[in-house]
Amino acid sequence: MKFIDMHCDTLMKLLFNPEVNTNLFSAPECSVDFDKMKRGDQLAQFFAVFLPPRQYFDHEGKSDITDEMYIAEMRKILLTNVEKYNDIIAMAYSAEDVEKNLANGKMSAILTMEEGRAVDGKMENIKRFYDDGFRAIALTWNFVNCFGSPNSTDESIMKAGLTPFGKEAVEYMQTLGMLVDVSHLSEGGFWDVVDVCKKPFIASHSNCRALSSHQRNLWDEQIKALANKGGVSGINFAPAFLNADQNDEHSTAAAMAKHILHFINVGGIECVGMGTDFDGIGGKLEIADSSMMGMLVDELAKNGLSEDMIEKVFYKNVLRVMRDAL
Numbered sequence: 535m536k537f538i539d540m541h542c543d544t545l546m547k548l549l550f551n552p553e554v555n556t557n558l559f560s561a562p563e564c565s566v567d568f569d570k571m572k573r574g575d576q577l578a579q580f581f582a583v584f585l586p587p588r589q590y591f592d593h594e595g596k597s598d599i600t601d602e603m604y605i606a607e608m609r610k611i612l613l614t615n616v617e618k619y620n621d622i623i624a625m626a627y628s629a630e631d632v633e634k635n636l637a638n639g640k641m642s643a644i645l646t647m648e649e650g651r652a653v654d655g656k657m658e659n660i661k662r663f664y665d666d667g668f669r670a671i672a673l674t675w676n677f678v679n680c681f682g683s684p685n686s687t688d689e690s691i692m693k694a695g696l697t698p699f700g701k702e703a704v705e706y707m708q709t710l711g712m713l714v715d716v717s718h719l720s721e722g723g724f725w726d727v728v729d730v731c732k733k734p735f736i737a738s739h740s741n742c743r744a745l746s747s748h749q750r751n752l753w754d755e756q757i758k759a760l761a762n763k764g765g766v767s768g769i770n771f772a773p774a775f776l777n778a779d780q781n782d783e784h785s786t787a788a789a790m791a792k793h794i795l796h797f798i799n800v801g802g803i804e805c806v807g808m809g810t811d812f813d814g815i816g817g818k819l820e821i822a823d824s825s826m827m828g829m830l831v832d833e834l835a836k837n838g839l840s841e842d843m844i845e846k847v848f849y850k851n852v853l854r855v856m857r858d859a860l
Contacts, residue, residue, distance in 0.1 A: 535831050536577040538632075539824070539850040540670075540768040540807060541648070541717070541739040542566045543814030545608045546584050549769070550594050558615035565812035565823040568619055571641055573825040577691040577849050578632050580670065580738065581607040584814070585649040601652045609645065609666065616643050627669055628711075629857035646715070649675035655699050657706055668860055672712035672738060673700065673723065683720040685749045692749065695722035696730075704730045711860045716740075716760075717750065717768075717809070724756055733859045734764035737854075739809030741767075741775045742796045744850070748775050754800045761801030764858060766789035766851045768809020769793055773817040787833040790821075794847055795837060803843055807852040 544566040548556050551563065561567040571579060583605055591597055591604075601606075616623055626632045626642035635642045645667045653659045653671070663671070673681040681703060683694035696704065704714050704727055714735040716724050727735055737760060743751040752760070752767060760767060763822075769790050774780050776789040797806035812823065821829050827848075834844050 535828070535844060536657050537808055537827055538578045538580075538852040539566075539576070539812070540580045540736060540809040540852060541582055541646070541770075541814075542579060542686050542810060542812040543582055543584050543648075544812065545581055545611055546586070547813045548611055549604075549608060550596075550826065556615070557609050559619050565810075565819075567824075568615070568623055568641070570824040572622055574827050576824055576827075577853075578626060578644055578676075579824070580644045580646045581612050581671075582648040582738075583645045583668075585647070585651055585675070587601070595835070605647075605652060609772075612643060612645060613667075625667065628860045629853050632853060632856070642837075644669055646670040646713075648672040648715075648718070649705075650678070650681045651675075651677075651679040652737055653680055655680035655701065657703065660703060660706060660712070661710065664710050664712055668712065670715050670736065670738065671707065671839075672715035672717050673704070673719050673727075675718050681719075682723040682726070684827060685718055685720055687749055692720050693722045694720055696717060696726040701726060701730050701833045708733045708859065713859055715854070721753075721756070724752075725759075728759045728763065731763055734766070734855045735760070735859070736765055736855060737767040737809075739768050739770040739775075741770050741793045742800075745793055745796055746775055746777055746780075748780065751775060757801040757805060761805035764804075764855065766805055766807045766855050767797065768807045768852075770798075770815075771810045771812065771819060771821060772815040775811075785815075785817050785819045785821070787820055787829045790830055791833045791837050793805075794834065794839075798828075803846050804851050804854070806847055808848060 623641045674684040680702035682696040
């Protein structure tokens with residue numbers, strides 16, 4: 535069954551791992567590459583440009599790389615590979631592009647950004663990133679930036695909302711046609727996004743707090759609010775986001791199905807999709823790469839979901855949000 539994955543960290547893995555070449559067709563060390571996507575019958579992949587903390591650059595011996603240089607290099611890796619393998623994949627900047635690519639027998643690659651610090655409090659940077667092809671920004675990662683505060687175990691940080699710039703920026707992103715991504719955002723920031731957004735928004739890779747207490751997951755009231763806005767949350771395959779026991783390193787299709795069913799029970803069938811977090815997670819992954827998604831199809835069918843319901847979870851919900859918001 536076709537699927538859309540709203541988050542992977544493959545580009546960073548290609549850039550920083552000296553043992554991995556930058557060929558995206560076949561990257562044995564990665565969970566996502568074009569060959570695995572094709573074997574898994576994938577419709578589209580959101581490829582994130584994740585901006586790690588500056589000390590990560592220092593650790594990797596790349597202290598001289600600015601955020602702008604880093605973003606440009608990651609973008610280049612994706613665009614170069616898509617052009618090289620344009621017989622099987624093409625860039626997409628809208629739902630219509632995804633459908634056109636499908637009609638031409640091609641998968642789609644969608645460029646996104648995780649951690650909005652490079653926006654640096656300037657609307658013109660958002661427009662520049664949009665013009666460069668970015669179609670979603672996860673407003674924060676795990677640190678305060680110009681948009682607002684991140685998820686945190688510190689209650690005061692978790693309650694903090696968007697900055698005044700952040701509120702204006704979210705409104706501007708929706709006007710431009712760029713997805714607002716609340717994964718990694720504080721709860722206060724989440725509710726500010728709910729207040730500001732007139733179009734659907736996404737939580738690209740977040741699960742259910744009722745089943746796993748990780749602070750990155752969504753409470754039921756957040757799921758309902760996301761659903762009421764027409765938004766979608768993508769199931770994260772990381773063990774810590776799936777399991778009640780945070781020390782359990784197993785990521786299983788059965789655990790994913792429980793979260794999907796909880797999303798459906800709380801927010802309805804249209805509020806949940808895929809957000810694997812492949813190449814940004816560790817653990818003992820039962821579904822270890824893009825070619826293995828059939829295991830989750832089987833698990834959901836075993837739990838009573840019809841083919842139409844599974845199609846909504848696997849790609850139709852995300853495609854709808856793209857159509858409504860891009």
